[in-house]
Amino acid sequence: MADACGVDFGTSNSTVGWSRPGQPALLALEDGKPTLPSVIFFNAEDDTVQYGRAALAGYLGGAEGRLMRSMKSLLGSSLMDGQTEIQGNAMAFKALLAQFIGELKRRAEASAGRTFSRAVLGRPVFFVDGNPKADRLAQDTLAEVAQMVGFREIDFQFEPIAAAFDYESQIGREELVLVADIGGGTSDFSLVRLAPQRAAKLDRRSDILATGGVHLGGTDFDKYLSLACAMPLLGYGSMLNNGGTIPSSIYFNLATWHNINLAYTQKTRAQLQDIYRDAVARDRLDSLHALIDQRAGHWLAGQMELGKIALSEADLTRLDLDRMSPRQTLTIGRADFDGAIGGMVGSIESTVASLLRDAGITAAAIDTVFFTGGSSGVRLLRDRIAAVVPAARQVEGDRFGSIGAGLALDAQRKFA
Ligand SMILES: Nc1ncnc2c1ncn2[C@@H]1O[C@H](COP(=O)(O)OP(=O)(O)OP(=O)(O)O)[C@@H](O)[C@H]1O
Ligand SMILES: [Mg+2]
16 A cells, blocks of 8 residues: 555545555545535634634634635636735735645544655646646646645646546446536546556556546536525615616625635725715615625525525525525525526536547447536536437446545555
8 A cells, every 4th residue: 555645625625535455445534524625714713723514613603713715716816826814914825725735634644544645636627727827837836735735746637537537446347438527616527438457557548538627616606696696685786876887896706705705805895885875775785794794705605505505406495594684585496596507507518518529439439427526416517418428328426525536546556
């Protein structure tokens, strides 16, 4: 067994896998669970730092402090070289990533009872769409962070290839597989020839027919659901006395997981005061003000996420927005959700279609479509991806564990 692990640092959830014969690959990271939600809460009341579910509980419990979610979305963004203010101190975003990934490593090591100095890190096919230079920079930044926390040797693997390796460990004969990993930040695909006897080959390049992806995922679905259903309650889209519409940047920041803290800055508050003077719907701006005062932006985004997840099963969901003032009840139908995400679903679907086209593979040649990632629960999206390869068998992976398990296999093969 190598001292090498696989690290799936996800936009929403992270896992660490370590390949050992006869044992599940994923290491327990929080209360015996194999996932650690990618969340940090800097609790200002007792000056502690919390991670994962505990971080969310601390924030939702009403403790003063700063919550960080979707930190992976900073990789490749213009914010990456910047900093954020935590308890009055500036903290570089890179240091913030190191804080979380360092904790992942510590927990994995505690769970495995050993240290890891080598790792295969998962990465989306594109951190940044259509900008190879920025994409390279994002990977280099992640490598730098991994080194900062003590990994001496690092390699990268595309997340949908890792998922393919996990699926390959479960099959008995050769299959041509379309892997669809629909996560929190990105939707990633691979077209791979898998077989038990191919698994042992070190060089899999000839089995990988194509990889592709797009920077759209579950956090974007939350955002557009919020803009469609919740932000209007706070004044989004309402009028100014001069006949114009209210500026939208505050609402976009509040609806975007990794930008929510920008809604709490002095600059935003000053801007809000200016807008208020000219606003027609002042009652809604009062609600916005109250929400910002309570630092309830992550709570509201979380409500949108819960609504979205409920709509994976139900046709209608009802949200009790008890932290809004005045308190609101919001009923959202599946059709509202499908309408809000329709454009993004179209982009994801065409990413799949062009992947097949560019690889010169007909839909009929594909044996299996393997779904993984939390957002593969979204009905409309699954149906539309499945419709691109109508003859393929549909297989559900471990939604939150396939990437980490596949990265563990990859680490074992690369470093053993
Ligand atoms: N049942 C469900 N239906 C729809 N969406 C869901 C469901 N369960 C979880 N999600 C969404 O899945 C996303 C998280 O999925 P996952 O953990 O695979 O992402 P990730 O690996 O952290 O992100 P990425 O791979 O893009 O960096 C979140 O946006 C979450 O809201
Ligand atoms: Mg993922």
